[in-house]
Amino acid sequence: MLGEYLDSSDADLPSVAVVAMLGEFGISESSARAALSRLTKRGLIAVRGSGRPPVYHLTPQAIARHRSRMDHFLSFGAHPPRWTGDWVTVSFSVPQSGHAPRHAVRKVLGSLGFARLYDSVWIRPGTDSGPVTQALHDVLDGVDGSRWSVMHARFDEEAGPHGPAAAYDLAGLASAYEGFIARYSDLRVAVRNGEIDATRALVARTSVMDSWRKFPDIDPNLPEHLLPAPWPCQPARGLMLEIHSALGSLAEARLIEVVTPYWPDAASWITHFQASESGVSVPAARAGRRKLSLTGTPAGQPERVS
Known part of the structure; x- marks a missing residue:
């Protein structure tokens, strides 16, 4: 959540705002505060000042890591790998x-x-x-x-049962992609029909991203001639990007609504990542951003990626 919707270490993030944020996902206050403690120990967030309740901020190291990981997640599969046979x-x-x-x-x-x-x-x-x-x-x-x-x-015989692809469980990976497509296909239909309001958008968008982010880590990104056909990576990526892009502004609006009572400056800092045509993620611009009502109307039209 912090990596997807914050992109500045200057933002003061009250702990009560994080508790409210995670409450949208059914996470209890005690679990939310335990998560904050773990992130502090890992150096991803730090306490700013000595006030109570505590105020946190993302560390520069966390910002760099989040950007790198978002680029990795959102750009994976954008282009076929450059293959040298090595x-x-x-x-x-x-x-x-x-x-x-x-x-x-x-x-x-x-x-x-x-x-x-x-x-x-x-x-x-x-x-x-x-x-x-x-x-x-x-x-x-x-x-x-x-x-x-x-x-x-x-490999002299790169393709076939004795080639390097035999080291991978490609059938299992294909099944995982197909399961992802089956799980979120109805959501894509609802997005296209403008049926997703902001409350649902925040949870749905986060769920899609959380499900997708395992694939760049487990898929070896082999060239097409080593993969069974048809290979479902591209259909799965297309589904993820459509939902992720279309629900971005609504999810951001919902997050601002949830945390503003505890963090009055939230609208100045909360943003969201979106994928560019080259597959590299960039934070959505704050300046000139149109105000969204918290309804499903804007979700029916996918955001322009830039």
């Missing part, structure tokens, strides 16, 4: 007694987008091997008897 390949060997380091290696490889081709051979598309090389140093340098190599590879 793969980063990791092979490792850990002694039989090394259950913990073996688990740690697999965990870090998964977090870096690698998939297991064979028992101890992991791959990911591309050429950037720096992060995985450093990660393997961090995990295995102190483990006696362990060995590992990072290589750059090309």
Whole structure:
């Protein structure tokens, strides 16, 4: 929520406003305050001053992270990947007694987008091997008897059952995309018909984004010739962008309405991200923004992306 609707570390954010914001999603006051505490410990928000109730602000590090993540979420799938046929390949060997380091290696490889081709051979598309090389140093340098190599590879038979795509559960990923489409297709119809008011827009838009944001992290973004046809990423992305764009201003208006009693300056700071035609997200401009009534009328017309 904070990443989607705030884009300045200068904004003073009263804790009671956050409690009201999360109340729209059925989150209790105690849970909301616990979330604030966790974000403070992680350095994503910080307390400003010593007043009571406390006032928070997003840290510059959080702003940078939010922008990067929003760009990642909203631009994913906008264009086919530039494909060179290159793969980063990791092979490792850990002694039989090394259950913990073996688990740690697999965990870090998964977090870096690698998939297991064979028992101890992991791959990911591309050429950037720096992060995985450093990660393997961090995990295995102190483990006696362990060995590992990072290589750059090309496959003689890239497509087919013996190629690199066999490392991925593409059937499961396709099913997840199709489930996303099935879940939100009725919402898209309601958006097109102007049936979504601001109260519903805030929750619905956030739900769509929360459901979509897992895909850029689990989809390896393979080239078309390695994917089963038809591949449902583009239809799912199109559905997400249509809802996300069309409901942006209504969701923003609802959020301002909810928090203004606790944060009088809310309208000066709350914004929303939207996708550009190039797939990169930008904060919607505050200046000249037209006032919206909290009805479903504007939602029937998707916002122009710019």
